[in-house]
Amino acid sequence: MHAKPTAEPLAVHTATTQPAPHTPTHHRHAPTPVHHGVEAQGPRRSWVVLALALAAQILVVLDISVVNTALPTIGRDLHLNGSDMQWVVTAYLMMSGGGLLFGGRVADLLSRKWVFLTGLTVFTIASIVSGFAGSAGELIAARAGQGLAAALTTPAALSIIMTTYAGAQRRLALTLWGAVGSLGVAAGVLLGGALTTWAGWETIFFINAPIGAVALVAGLKIIPAATTPAVTLKQFDVVGAAAVIGSLATLVYGLGATEQHGWLSARVLAAFAASTVLGVAFKVREGRATSPLVPPHTWKVKSLVSGTTVMLGVSGILVGTVFLASIFVQTVIGYSAIQAGVAFVPFALAITAGTVVARHAMAHGTPRAIAAVGLVIVAAGALLLSQASAGSAFATGVLPGLVVIGLGVGMVFAPVSVTAMAGIPAQHAGMASGFLMTGHEVGAALGVAVLSAVASTAGSLASATGVVDGFDRGFLAAAGIAVLLAVFAYLRMPSQRVEGGAGMHMHH
Numbered sequence: 001m002h003a004k005p006t007a008e009p010l011a012v013h014t015a016t017t018q019p020a021p022h023t024p025t026h027h028r029h030a031p032t033p034v035h036h037g038v039e040a041q042g043p044r045r046s047w048v049v050l051a052l053a054l055a056a057q058i059l060v061v062l063d064i065s066v067v068n069t070a071l072p073t074i075g076r077d078l079h080l081n082g083s084d085m086q087w088v089v090t091a092y093l094m095m096s097g098g099g100l101l102f103g104g105r106v107a108d109l110l111s112r113k114w115v116f117l118t119g120l121t122v123f124t125i126a127s128i129v130s131g132f133a134g135s136a137g138e139l140i141a142a143r144a145g146q147g148l149a150a151a152l153t154t155p156a157a158l159s160i161i162m163t164t165y166a167g168a169q170r171r172l173a174l175t176l177w178g179a180v181g182s183l184g185v186a187a188g189v190l191l192g193g194a195l196t197t198w199a200g201w202e203t204i205f206f207i208n209a210p211i212g213a214v215a216l217v218a219g220l221k222i223i224p225a226a227t228t229p230a231v232t233l234k235q236f237d238v239v240g241a242a243a244v245i246g247s248l249a250t251l252v253y254g255l256g257a258t259e260q261h262g263w264l265s266a267r268v269l270a271a272f273a274a275s276t277v278l279g280v281a282f283k284v285r286e287g288r289a290t291s292p293l294v295p296p297h298t299w300k301v302k303s304l305v306s307g308t309t310v311m312l313g314v315s316g317i318l319v320g321t322v323f324l325a326s327i328f329v330q331t332v333i334g335y336s337a338i339q340a341g342v343a344f345v346p347f348a349l350a351i352t353a354g355t356v357v358a359r360h361a362m363a364h365g366t367p368r369a370i371a372a373v374g375l376v377i378v379a380a381g382a383l384l385l386s387q388a389s390a391g392s393a394f395a396t397g398v399l400p401g402l403v404v405i406g407l408g409v410g411m412v413f414a415p416v417s418v419t420a421m422a423g424i425p426a427q428h429a430g431m432a433s434g435f436l437m438t439g440h441e442v443g444a445a446l447g448v449a450v451l452s453a454v455a456s457t458a459g460s461l462a463s464a465t466g467v468v469d470g471f472d473r474g475f476l477a478a479a480g481i482a483v484l485l486a487v488f489a490y491l492r493m494p495s496q497r498v499e500g501g502a503g504m505h506m507h508h
Contacts, residue, residue, distance in 0.1 A: 122145060129145070310485055319447045321402070
């Protein structure tokens with residue numbers, strides 16, 4: 001999921017980042033709409049550049065959700081255990097989310113064209129390697145490569161759009177960019193299910209190769225080259241980027257290792273300790289760096305920090321739900337991959353409905369109250385899902401909980417995205433959207449890791465018995481997290497209404 005603040009209607013989707021013309025921030029954002037005549041003028045540009053940028057972004061967005069419906073099949077073929085399966089998802093999210101701010105910085109300082117083409121090249125190669133993977137280690141490493149490439153490709157692609165188009169063309173381009181993310185959830189699970197059922201799970205990765213190759217050739221000819229000023233290594237804050245990615249990686253590793261080694265094992269405790277040390281190192285580094293990834297004053301913006309915290313938590317519940325439910329409906333209920341893909345369409349529609357409900361509710365209530373109510377609804381949906389058993393039918397045992405969670409998640413995304421960006425000066429909007437979107441991506445990775453770790457305390461997610469025994473524990477944990485988030489949101493999010501605030505397009 002990435003975000004771009006706009007003043008357009010909210011749409012929520014699951015997928016990746018948005019940079020905005022602005023120095024030297026990490027992600028760009030759609031400019032505040034202007035009055036007719038101010039930005040509506042300007043030379044018309046060919047839509048070919050937009051088509052190329054959207055094609056690359058479609059690859060990035062789909063590869064987040066396309067894996068979920070293929071996961072049980074991949075697990076059987078490669079003999080993955082429960083920890084390995086969560087790593088197939090989290091390796092991508094961890095690298096794309098952890099590298100998001102750094103990718104935005106690179107796109108700001110270097111040639112957007114070459115950053116975009118480099119990211120696309122790495123993504124295409126990593127996709128091919130993923131398809132040929134014969135073991136858990138190979139697949140997880142390749143997925144991490146895809147995620148790192150996505151962290152470069154998305155900011156550069158949106159940067160190219162922002163610098164190529166102006167006025168009405170730019171507004172339409174950004175609308176289409178948001179639509180790509182909106183379609184990501186449903187299209188990803190459907191495509192993943194169809195390809196896995198009809199041609200094998202390898203094709204969900206191989207299909208990226210011809211698209212990526214065509215996009216690369218077209219990009220070399222179509223994207224205009226731009227002269228960039230000389231830069232130094234200090235401007236990139238490589239140390240800060242390595243610290244934040246390392247902290248996230250060791251935390252996810254520790255959570256994944258609990259299934260085999262236990263929560264109090266030396267391996268797990270060492271991983272958690274390393275994560276803490278690296279996290280502290282990142283915070284110290286950001287206070288001393290000449291060009292920090294996250295400027296120190298960011299942490300003082302209450303609305304942004306509280307909004308990002310809630311975004312992190314609710315994104316974790318969202319993606320963790322898709323992960324556990326995908327395994328349950330295929331392993332326990334016996335759905336094929338394509339049936340599982342179709343089964344998640346109501347979930348995606350419920351998220352969209354939740355954003356619509358929240359947008360209308362914000363005309364009458366405060367964002368913190370709406371977010372808190374949405375999180376309570378998420379908790380109720382998680383409790384419903386925790387009641388599913390080995391004999392449950394999808395329509396009665398799983399679908400109601402999914403729809404309720406989807407509705408609640410949509411109600412949370414809307415007020416959080418609006419209030420987090422409200423009052424942010426234009427010159428800091430790119431940084432703020434990058435900060436919020438990093439919370440979104442990191443939360444997604446942690447959500448899968450945490451919920452699968454809790455579920456695995458009852459048994460392996462690679463077996464039907466383990467899935468049944470762990471399903472209720474995972475969603476009871478999700479319900480508890482949602483309740484705590486509801487309290488936090490009500491106490492810490494802004495209490496005043498936001499009139500005409502910025503919206504945000506998100507995708508996962």
